Amino acid sequence: MTDKDALVRGYAEALYRVADAEGELEAVEGQLYGFAKLLERETPIREALTDPGLPNENKRSLIAETLGERANPIAVHLLGFLVEQGRGRELGRIMDVLAEVSAERREHTVAEVRAAVPLDAGQRTRLAEALSTATGHAVEVKVVVDPNLVGGLVARVGDAIFDGSIRSRLVDAREHLVG
Numbered sequence: 001m002t003d004k005d006a007l008v009r010g011y012a013e014a015l016y017r018v019a020d021a022e023g024e025l026e027a028v029e030g031q032l033y034g035f036a037k038l039l040e041r042e043t044p045i046r047e048a049l050t051d052p053g054l055p056n057e058n059k060r061s062l063i064a065e066t067l068g069e070r071a072n073p074i075a076v077h078l079l080g081f082l083v084e085q086g087r088g089r090e091l092g093r094i095m096d097v098l099a100e101v102s103a104e105r106r107e108h109t110v111a112e113v114r115a116a117v118p119l120d121a122g123q124r125t126r127l128a129e130a131l132s133t134a135t136g137h138a139v140e141v142k143v144v145v146d147p148n149l150v151g152g153l154v155a156r157v158g159d160a161i162f163d164g165s166i167r168s169r170l171v172d173a174r175e176h177l178v179g
Contacts, residue, residue: 012097036095
């Protein structure tokens with residue numbers, strides 16, 4: 001493990017402990033993970049949070065505005081802390097490791113699922129069951145809404161990719177017809 005990996009894991013474990021101690025683990029973890037995935041798509045927000053010339057107060061306001069009115073105050077505080085510590089560029093990796101740490105503590109494996117639309121609780125449960133059956137491990141699903149998907153979803157569990165997107169189905173159909 002490199003020093004950078006150890007640093008990222010240290011931050012992730014600290015976030016886990018704070019959220020767990022506050023009794024808000026599920027809500028905080030979900031908002032932190034969702035915020036990090038949003039930063040992957042929203043370059044202007046990511047650049048603002050990593051701009052050394054922008055005051056920390058403005059960065060905290062941007063975090064609160066981005067998360068919205070239903071933002072968990074603990075999630076807002078933790079994100080602000082990370083940004084103030086100069087970890088804005090590592091937010092995505094820290095949140096990925098946070099999800100791993102949280103899943104490890106529950107003896108689960110994390111599945112990142114990219115979906116064209118949000119999934120309700122029932123769909124998440126059925127998807128987790130299907131992925132658990134396919135992988136042989138208890139799976140915890142983290143859903144990221146990806147507007148680039150036309151429909152369907154793509155799940156990543158460790159190194160395994162399960163592609164149920166409309167695009168991949170069309171490619172398969174075309175190959176079958178041409179082949």
